[in-house]
Amino acid sequence: MELLFSLVTGVLSASGIYLLLRGRTFSIIVGLALLSYAVNLFLFSMGGLHTHAAAVIGESESPADPLPQALVLTAIVIGFAMTAFMVILAIRARAELGNDHVDGKQGEEGETR
Numbered sequence: 001m002e003l004l005f006s007l008v009t010g011v012l013s014a015s016g017i018y019l020l021l022r023g024r025t026f027s028i029i030v031g032l033a034l035l036s037y038a039v040n041l042f043l044f045s046m047g048g049l050h051t052h053a054a055a056v057i058g059e060s061e062s063p064a065d066p067l068p069q070a071l072v073l074t075a076i077v078i079g080f081a082m083t084a085f086m087v088i089l090a091i092r093a094r095a096e097l098g099n100d101h102v103d104g105k106q107g108e109e110g111e112t113r
Contacts, residue, residue, distance in 0.1 A: 005045045012038035025090040025100045029083065036079040040072045 012034050019031025047068030094100050 002045070005041060009038050009041050009045070012041065023102055025086075025093060025102060028102065029086050029090060032086065033079070033083055036075070036083075040075050040079075043068050043075065044072050 016031045016034035016038060019027045019034065022028065022031070047065040090100065
């Protein structure tokens with residue numbers, strides 16, 4: 001199970017970084033969301049992957065650590081708010097500049113859209 005979590009975290013991180021390096025605002029927003037998911041999965045896996053373990057202390061011999069779960073829930077809420085804020089900024093920039101390039105310049109003639 002740890003190998004699967006590691007692979008998924010790596011793929012999400014690599015995809016997020018690739019999308020962050022693109023020149024369009026939508027790609028950057030999706031890339032930041034993927035990086036957020038990768039960090040959430042990493043934080044969740046750091047708490048230890050216990051199967052059939054209760055999150056409440058005293059219910060089982062080895063309870064799950066509740067701190068990573070609380071951190072991930074907080075990160076999900078903050079990530080959602082930041083994604084909504086970035087979408088609003090992207091819409092505003094598109095309306096003001098007329099394109100969705102990060103640097104605000106028009107695309108070159110040979111660029112595919």
